[in-house]
Amino acid sequence: MVGRGSAPLWAVLLCLSARLVTGDQDQQPSAQLSFTPDELWKFIGQAVRSEVQLIFGKLDLERRLETLDFSVTALESSVEALNSRQNALDARVYATDTRLNSKGDTLDARVDDLASQLYRRGSESDTIAARLDDQNHSLKTLGASIESCQVQMLEWTIKLDHQQSSLEDLAKKVSQNSVKLNATSGLLNQSLQSYYMEGNPNDWRPRMEELAEEVNNITSRVNKMAASGPQLEQLTTRNDMLQLTLDAASAALNASRGQPATSLPRDCSELPAGTASGIHLLQPGLDRSVPPTPAFCDLESDGGGWTVVQRRADIQPRQEFYLGWQAYREGFGELDREFWWGLESLWRTTGSRDRRYQLRITLGDFDGERRHAVYGTFRVSSEADGYRLAVGNYSGDAGDALKRHNGYRFSTKDRDNDGYSLSCATTHRGAWWYEACYDSNLNGQPLVGHNTGQGGISWNKWRTWDYSLKAAEMKIRPQAQTRT
Numbered sequence: 001m002v003g004r005g006s007a008p009l010w011a012v013l014l015c016l017s018a019r020l021v022t023g024d025q026d027q028q029p030s031a032q033l034s035f036t037p038d039e040l041w042k043f044i045g046q047a048v049r050s051e052v053q054l055i056f057g058k059l060d061l062e063r064r065l066e067t068l069d070f071s072v073t074a075l076e077s078s079v080e081a082l083n084s085r086q087n088a089l090d091a092r093v094y095a096t097d098t099r100l101n102s103k104g105d106t107l108d109a110r111v112d113d114l115a116s117q118l119y120r121r122g123s124e125s126d127t128i129a130a131r132l133d134d135q136n137h138s139l140k141t142l143g144a145s146i147e148s149c150q151v152q153m154l155e156w157t158i159k160l161d162h163q164q165s166s167l168e169d170l171a172k173k174v175s176q177n178s179v180k181l182n183a184t185s186g187l188l189n190q191s192l193q194s195y196y197m198e199g200n201p202n203d204w205r206p207r208m209e210e211l212a213e214e215v216n217n218i219t220s221r222v223n224k225m226a227a228s229g230p231q232l233e234q235l236t237t238r239n240d241m242l243q244l245t246l247d248a249a250s251a252a253l254n255a256s257r258g259q260p261a262t263s264l265p266r267d268c269s270e271l272p273a274g275t276a277s278g279i280h281l282l283q284p285g286l287d288r289s290v291p292p293t294p295a296f297c298d299l300e301s302d303g304g305g306w307t308v309v310q311r312r313a314d315i316q317p318r319q320e321f322y323l324g325w326q327a328y329r330e331g332f333g334e335l336d337r338e339f340w341w342g343l344e345s346l347w348r349t350t351g352s353r354d355r356r357y358q359l360r361i362t363l364g365d366f367d368g369e370r371r372h373a374v375y376g377t378f379r380v381s382s383e384a385d386g387y388r389l390a391v392g393n394y395s396g397d398a399g400d401a402l403k404r405h406n407g408y409r410f411s412t413k414d415r416d417n418d419g420y421s422l423s424c425a426t427t428h429r430g431a432w433w434y435e436a437c438y439d440s441n442l443n444g445q446p447l448v449g450h451n452t453g454q455g456g457i458s459w460n461k462w463r464t465w466d467y468s469l470k471a472a473e474m475k476i477r478p479q480a481q482t483r484t
Ligand SMILES: [Ca+2]
Pocket: 416, 417, 418, 419, 420, 421, 422, 423, 424
């Protein structure tokens, strides 16, 4: 049997034609090829179907090939597009590369720069660290000095306590001696009385000779002390000042006990004619409940009668004038050297309604030249008003360097009453009736002649602000008073 459905159509047709020819000639049915017509038609149908399927399969393949061809074309165009995009990307990568290279160079340079800066900072830090070490060392030394000072002070305190107890002993002895002296004096009186009544001068001769010898001894000791000169003078001055302070304290005590104070002058112009210049006790103003205060009276220069209220002079050691409000209110320094009398005393004196004052300022430079400025009116208001300055009626040859300060309140390093956005007192290390800031600065720093910075003892209308004067004095006196 021939396989059905798998033989090609041409082979089937060839077989069929051969069978038909043989059958027609000898009419003997073949043993190998014998079909019924139905089987034959069925067989042909199958062969035709298979052939048709093959043809259709080929057709499908062609269609798929066409599709593939189309896809290949599409792919080709895509590849082209990709190529062009790659080219564009290559160009961008190249550009970016170039940019990165140049940025890299810049960054390298900056890194080098930073490295060198760091190196410099490092060496600066080393310097600062070394300085800090130095300062630490200085601070430690200072600390040790302070400690040793404290120890010294403790020792002094002990010594002072000891001296005080010695003085107390001495005082007791003096008191005992005083009692003895009184007793002796009483005896002497009795003896004198008996001498006058019945005595014989010859009995007293030995005692008189003894006394004469004692007087001689004392005189020679006094002469020796006088020969020690300036020291003694200084001691005498200090003693006088102590005495004045004691007088003031005593007067204050009397005032507090409701006893009338001794009649003291209100200012130096009230001292009796012929009084010597120097330190005298005053009762400034009209308020008798205020303790008296010592003042330096100039009773000879420029007609005399002057109460000196400020003095700057080239005397060593220099008095510190860069002080606060409290010091300027109460006054400071030593009246026979450099000093500030005190704003409170100035107000009590010049603020009195019954007496008007004038001010005389004398100045001296380091070339030995002297100038003066006189103000016919001078007044300082109360502390509540900031010790405000009122001056006028200028005359003199130093120039009017107070006019700018007229009407301004007093300022110190701890009390800013000036007309400046900052503090003139701290900027220029002084204390004055500052505006913003000054034409005169007589409480400034003793900078000795020409200096590069402001803040000296200046009177800008004579020597300029960069010149610090050698001497300055301010003194007051009632108006229209001259004494000869
Ligand atoms: Ca100010």
